[in-house]
Amino acid sequence: MSIKSRLDKLFKELNADKITIQLKDGETLYLDNTDLTKLLVEKIENAEVIGRNGQVISKPDKNKLSDTARKLKKAKPGELDKLPDILKF
Numbered sequence: 803m804s805i806k807s808r809l810d811k812l813f814k815e816l817n818a819d820k821i822t823i824q825l826k827d828g829e830t831l832y833l834d835n836t837d838l839t840k841l842l843v844e845k846i847e848n849a850e851v852i853g854r855n856g857q858v859i860s861k862p863d864k865n866k867l868s869d870t871a872r873k874l875k876k877a878k879p880g881e882l883d884k885l886p887d888i889l890k891f
Contacts, residue, residue: 819834819835820832820833820834821833821834821838821884821885822884823874823877823881823882823884823885824877824878824881825873825876825877825878825881826876826877826878827876829873831870831873831874831877833870833885837870838885838886838889840868840870841868841870841871841874841889842888842889844867844868844871845888845889848862848863848866848867849862850862874890
């Protein structure tokens with residue numbers, strides 16, 4: 803077995819339990835449960851707050867998004883379907 807095939811096998815095993823998201827620039831994101839939890843917390847903290855009368859009380863600050871959240875905005879069409887709806891930025 804060559805070193806390349808061993809490395810390929812190791813890489814696949816390490817990423818087996820992760821969600822892979824292909825980005826438009828060719829990069830691939832590998833998200834595990836910890837990453838998904840962090841994204842959920844970030845989504846909640848940056849949620850738009852709307853009052854009883856329908857007016858927006860506070861808007862999320864787009865500049866405070868994490869690198870992962872910013873990269874998700876660059877996902878190829880259909881890639882975000884792999885994530886729960888609440889995590890789509």
